[in-house]
Amino acid sequence: MKIKSLLIIAFFTFSTLIAQEIQSPSSFLGYEIGTRFTRHHKVVDYFKYVSNQLTNVQLEKYGETNEHRPLYVTYISSQENIDNLENIRKANLSQIGILSENSENKKAIVWLSYNVHGNEASSTEAAMLTLYELVSSKKAWLENTVVILDPCINPDGRDRYVNWYNQVKSTPYDIGQDAKEHNEPWPGGRPNHYLFDLNRDWAWATQIESQQRIKIYNKWMPHVHVDFHEQGINSPYYFAPAAAPFHEIITDWQRDFQTEIGKNHAKYFDKEGWLYFTKESFDLLYPSYGDTYPTFMGAIGMTYEQAGHGRAGLAIQTDEGEVLTLKDRAIHHKTTGLSTVEMSSKNAAKLNSEFKKYFDNTDLKYKSFVVKNDNQDKINRLKALLDKHEISYENTENGTVKGYIYETQKDGKLNVNTSDLVVHTNQPKGKMVNVLFEPKVKILDSLTYDITAWSIPYAHGFKAIASKTSVSSTLKNNNFGFNNVIDKTAYAYITKWNSLKDATFLADLLKNNIVPRFSEKPFTTNGISFERGSLIILRNDNRSTNFDEKLKKIADKNMRQLTTTSTGFSDAGVDFGSYSVKPIHKQKVALLSGEGTSSLSFGEIWHFFETELQYPLTIIDSDYFSRVDFSNYDVIILPNGYYSSVLKKSTLEKLTNWTRSGGTLIAIGGALNSFAGKKGFSLKRKDTKDKSDDEPNMIPYAAQERENANNLIAGAIFKSKVDNTHPLAFGYTDAYFTLKRSSSAYSYLPNGNVAYLTDTAPSISGFAGKNVLEKLPETLLFGEERKGRGSIVYMVDNPLFRSFWDNGKLFLANAVFLLNSDKLK
Structure with missing residues (x-):
């Protein structure tokens, strides 16, 4: 008993020494958090410092931005969990069927994402405070919880904002709303390098930050995900539960646990007298947010919104006369972040059991979505998108499929063959498949925060059908190689025009000083029919000695099949010397x-x-x-x-x-x-004819938002x-x-x-x-x-x-x- 007591005393003494050795963000940086904005490289330095000092903190670089800033996540847990981290990850994926191992996970996995919008800059400051609190005073929560912390999703946008602010701010800062430091110039720090809103890119993953983040997100599939934001300077803090409309795929458990987390936040905010609101403005419908994408992947996905945004700077006077400081904003975000980890730790077993239940897809209305392969380039682009999310697909077997026809918006039949693609909902990510492909979104409330339709067959231009029964399919290798043949006797080379890939090929030709033509009318040559827009590359227009070799190289690189002809005399339609066959010059x-x-x-x-x-x-x-x-x-x-x-x-x-x-x-x-x-x-x-300006508006005040x-x-x-x-x-x-x-x-x-x-x-x-x-x-x-x-x-x-x-x-x-x-x- 005495030995055990001595061991306990030694353990806490050692833990205290470790905590004393770890510098707080303020000590490490040389200034108090909230008194200035921290540039991205200094944030990274602090996270590197902590991970180098503590063995229960791991830092992983998962990517790089367009402007070559590094992207990191940090794993924070108990030493035992960190030592067993890979097994925890595999057990989590196994329990939902992504991995075939028969494992059970008992740890809560919480992912905290900061600063997806660059000029909502307080959350990265909060990330450093949260890291420090977790490794110093909140270690008990880490015994059954793995925290994955991304300190800045959008460092290009954030540094754009921070660098601008540091250039123009007054010393000391000016709290007046008219001051230059509170009026950010175009384009602002919100978007990334290419000025995309990364909080609308999760499902589409068009941006390099999203592509790299999705890869590591799907490697983990967390149980809870929080996306930290900021809103207008006069707004109270917003946290879950979210507002209606909720997508119908969201479970009662996901909604209820949001409420439980919100109540825990409220406990801390009530104690400090901080204002907050819930259940308004921020719905869970559009699938490409930092709260909805995780939600449709089984997590408790949440948005937290602190007042501030790009206007607030280091401090600003609100319309109510209060002074809102960066320090306030960071502390509020730290509070909700820690509260989230606390609730996840207390409910780790329930989080795992309900997470596992989410991946039962037997009750989904549609069992298969089939898209016709009328354009291989489009099919390839769709496959690339599905691959990003690790969603599986197969090829249909020859036959007829009954279901909802996208083009006619009616039930009917569609003839399919072995080149057509089918995506089944009977797979681990079947609910996300349903959300991305469903023909019509069920909308219970028209007052939404974003778009209300996004179905992939419409967005990509496919003929498609949604089937309530599983469509027969096989896994088929559809890799096509391109190796065009040089024909130095050819009068012309011809290729189709019906996809973006054809346009990229054309752009490549023009950059390499090859002059193509296009036909405004259909034509047939050597028994092959070509539609309007088809590219015709005449030898007479391109007289360089290495024309054929250069053309072949460009066509192979762009996977374009070239057809050769020895004559400009068409079997049908226009000949190649027609006024309807027009040259395409390099466009400036x-x-x-x-x-x-x-x-x-x-x-x-x-x-x-x-x-x-x-x-x-x-x-x-x-x-x-x-x-x-x-x-x-x-x-x-x-x-x-x-x-x-x-x-x-x-x-x-x-x-x-x-x-x-x-x-x-x-x-x-x-x-x-x-x-x-x-x-x-x-x-x-x-x-349309509007009501006369003189006609009184008799709609009750409470109903005017919906009337609008x-x-x-x-x-x-x-x-x-x-x-x-x-x-x-x-x-x-x-x-x-x-x-x-x-x-x-x-x-x-x-x-x-x-x-x-x-x-x-x-x-x-x-x-x-x-x-x-x-x-x-x-x-x-x-x-x-x-x-x-x-x-x-x-x-x-x-x-x-x-x-x-x-x-x-x-x-x-x-x-x-x-x-x-x-x-x-």
């Missing part, structure tokens, strides 16, 4: 950025050109746009934005004259306002008609599913209506207010207005939305390369 593209432009829209286009088309473009700032010599460019793209101060009368006239000389002007979303209803442009707004929803559209999918004989729509069928996020509507153009909603304007999935639905029939989606030798392309909806709306991307490539690129300027 400019993209507007800066004040007035939507940073998100600009970022989508920038990212599209650099990472997908891999084609150069020149970024021009709105500050000096009016002084630019437009004749240096063939294509100018105006992202979604508001350009009243940019496109003034003289600049608009200058742009119009440039267009008449052969330029292509592409206007997206809000940029159309600069042309609608103005003299010299055909674009007209379509509005009649004028909103929360990201709904619509089916449009497409004129696929127009170059802007080459490679498309006669229908296109668009994601509408704006109630703006424009009447048909006199000519050049390429994609448009018909008189019925059917909503396929998602919420749209009744007043919006009245306005949308017979409205433009994508169109071209000819101006002299050039044209203006109007894109009412965003064809690149968050880079996940895959089927819209070819429209933009067509606008850039096929409309006026035959003209030498």
